[in-house]
Amino acid sequence: MNRISKASSDLKDNLKIATHNVKDKITFNSDFNKDDELIDHYKHDIEKCVKGLSFIKNQTKRIGLSYWPRLFKLNLKLVDLFLRLLGESSLHFKGIEQFYEDFDKYSAELEVPLVHPKERELLISSVNEELLNYRSTIELLSFKVKKDWDIHVQQVKMRVDQMNSYLKDTLKLIKKRQVKQLDYNRTHHKVDKLQKKNIPLDEKEHEKLNSLDSKLKSQYDSFEILDNKLKTILPHVLTFLDEFIEDLTKLVICQQLHTLEEVSKRLKHFSTYHGFLAGDNGDLQSYEAIANKWESAITGTRLQIESFIGAINSKNPDLINKEIDEKDKTLSATKMWNKVSQTVTERAHKVKPKDHTNGVFNDYLALDPLKSFLEYNDPQKNRSETYHPTRKVDIDDIIVSKPPASPPLPPLPPRSNTKPLPMVIASKVTTPLPPIPNSQSRVQSPSVPKYAQFHDPLDLEEEDEDDTSSIISDSSFPSVSSISSEVLIQNSTPNLVERDLTRIYNGSKNERQVAPIPDLEPKHDIHPYHSDIFDKTSSITYKLNRINNFFGRILDTTNGGKKLIAKYDFDGKEPGDLSFSKGDVIEIVCDFQNIDTLYINDDKNWLIGRTSSKNTENFRMGFVPSNYLAAT
Amino acid sequence: MSWIGLKKAINRAGAQVMHKTGLLEQTHDKEYEFEEKRYRAMEAASQKLHKELRHYLETLRTLTRSQVSVADALALFYGNPDDILQRLQEMNSDNITTTHELNNGVEELEPVYNQTVLNPLARFNSYFVDVNDVIKKRGRKMLDYDALRAKKHKIDRAKSSGEQESPDEDEAASDLTREADLNALALAYHVINDQLKEDLPKLINLRTPFLDPSFEAFVKIQLRFFNDNYHHLGKLQLKLDAQTKQDYMTGELENRIDRVLAKIKALNIAG
Secondary structure, eight states: HHHHHHHHHHHHHHHHHHHHHHHHHIIIIIHHHHHHHHHHHHHHHHHHHHHHHHHHHHHHHIIIIIIIIHHHHHHHHHHHHHHHHHHHTTTTTTTTTHHHHHHHHHHHHHOOOOOOOHHHHHHOHHHHHHHHHHHHHHHHHHHHHHHHHHHHHHHOOOOHHHHHHHHHHHHHHHHHHHHHHHHHHHHHHHHHHHHHSSSSHHHHHHOOOHHHHHHHHHHHHHHHHHHHHHHHHHHHHHHHHHHHHHHHHHHHHHHHHHHHHHHHHHHHHHHHTTTTTTTTOOOOOHHHHHHHHHHHHHHHHHHHHHHHHHHHHOOGGGTTOOOOOOOOOOOOHHHHHHHHHHHHHHOOOOOSSSSEEETTTGOOOOOOHHHHHHHHSTTTTBBBSSOOOTTOOOOOOOOOOOOOOOOOOOOOOOGGSSHHHHHHHHHHHHHHHOOOHHHHHHHHTHHHHHHHGGGGGGHHHHHHHTTHHHHHHHTOOOOOOOHHHHHHHHHTTTTTHHHHHHHHHHHHHHHHSSSOOOOOOTTTTOOOOOOSSOSSSHHHHHHHHHHHHHHHHHHHHHOOOOOEEESSSSOOSTTTTOOOOTOOOOEEEEEHHHTTTTSOOOSSEEEEEEEESSTTOOOOEEEGGGGGGEEO | OHHHHHHHHHHHHHHHHHHHHHHHHOOOHHHHHHHHHHHHHHHHHHHHHHHHHHHHHHHHHHHHHHHHHHHHHHHTTTTGGGSOOGGGGGHHHHHHHHHHHHHHHHHHHHHHHHIIIIIHHHHHHHHHHHHHHHHHHHHHHHHHHHHHHHHHHHHHHOOOOOOOOTOOOOHHHHHHHHHHHHHHHHHHHHHHHHHHHHHHHHHHHHHHHHHHHHHHHHHHHHHHHHHHHHHHHHHHHHOTHHHHHHHHHHTHHHHHHHHHHHHHHTOOOOO
């Protein structure tokens, strides 16, 4: 018995030390209390943020999907009413046709025709037009603004929802930590109670103490995992939340600004068009000026109507000569009603951070260094202190892992300098020499558009298809570029070249009145004269079709060339480019650098290649940048 | 009400019932009816317009107020502006003051809107009360005239059917007075009828010069309002970094938000 009690007291001592340490760590450590306080603070702020964000989301939805559309809808309604009052066929009522009919019957019997009541209607067409234009302006605006806000609302909703779900996860985590803490404290309490017993512990109690102790340890471990995780995560969450809200603010401001700009721009255009702003140098009038202008416009009419009303029924003589003032004439009951409905519909929301003064993100608020310098004579004094010492602010930014960047690719060869030249080669390779053109077509008319001076190879190819001899004589090609003609002369046999050919060519050059400046458009600029099955000659489909024809022609005449290996991946930038990946074998079908010396020979060029494959029927073909290839 | 007035009213009530049931022959004037119907159309439209214009102001208020509330909520993330040093919250307190300026914008707008748009419409509608009085008067005169005419016809018919009764002097005298009464009533009716026929189109035609300036003012006030708001907000935007607007235009701003979301996702909170 004695032995046991001694052993148990030993055990107790040991345990005491162990638990004391743990206890120290969790309950007595001041840092720990601070942590609790801090996490509580975070929790409060995050809860408020979730509410605030939801409010912003809903309010944005309301503004975008309800208030703006309603404003425009009312505006349309108003202008329709104005139209009913002032516009064409205004003040028409149901059954007016009957009256017109009767009138027609009546006036048919008369010798002197009467003015039809329809024509007696006073319609000021400028007013009518103004109203109709206003209507279409508003319609347009309504459409645009609605579209914009639809998108905006969607975007805000999506992102705020996402953010809120993260924030809620954080809150859950905090709660989990609290639960673990509570569990731990409870077990700890039990252990304490057992230890405080003065009488020696019996066997059963020993067992219990041991099991409790191990439980305590495991609970502490799981608590610590959560605690550490929270402590690392929370500052980040707040930083990102700060960033998120800042960007959201910007987005909201920009969206509102955009809408306001749109509305005021359209209205201004309308007002200027109808002369509403005349006499003010196009500036906007102040409210006072608007009122003055209105008063001067209306007073005459008002007096006229009022004296007239007074003449037929002078029951309310006070009315006459009383100016229309700016007082709110709404009945007080109506006002009350408005106020009540306002409080019902109005949803204000206050985000209440724990720290009222500094808000949620208090430790990031920084002053402009210039301002701090002015204020404190020290540009560095631009940070308000963090409110808690254990809060770590200097944590590294979380980096979202990106796919490893591939080594920089060499620049693509220029495309522009290959532009006029392939044409020469293409014609040389694929076409027999053209017969002597007749002089009629060679005379160049000055009205030739400048792009006719330079053709793409594709154009020539296309022409070949129809009639080889029509290359020059075709009416859609009234001119031949100077380069082409020179090459033509160099390559043709002397008996085909007559002396007057040169003369006529040179003569036409002298007659040329349009500078042969090549178009700066990309190389696949298609001659607009071709009417093809493609409506849009600028479309990619069209270009690809032309390029295909071109390639087909080259394939017919060449039997493949050397094989090269791709050094890099290439995705293709323009239609007609051949995409390949590193290591692919590319068979060069046509290399202009080898064929023509005129061609720029610096190994930075576009070759025509095809993917090498065993099956010769299935391959892809296209332009290949030569500096992406290496010899096998 | 005087005794005569009461008697008149009772007589008219009877005549009105007969009018309605078709027992009494009704005087018709197509020309007048046409004008009255036009006038009624104008009355209805203008009253509705007044109502909708009031409604419009409310909507404008609601819109601005909700914009302000969003701005307030955003600003409060950065603390309460009442008890902090203003300069610590450059951007967002600016947002709040600016949107309050928007609110002031509505307050500025209201008096002018009242003066040039709402109250003129109210005034215009108040004219109808007077005109309606005259129209009612015409109706009464018409009833009197119709009733007396019908009475006369009845007596005449009775006379022609029972001609054997020799007309005594009394009846001849009452015939004469009836005739005179009828003429007087006809005159009264025609005077007022002609007056209305002439004056209603005049009033109707005056609507355009009266209402058009209000429409112009309505448009201009809106322009001014939205433009003011635009400039208030624009001032604020100047304080944002210059990149922001560019980013907004290119959609980069949204991408930035998405990147933040991606980062917070990378924290793996739930996991």
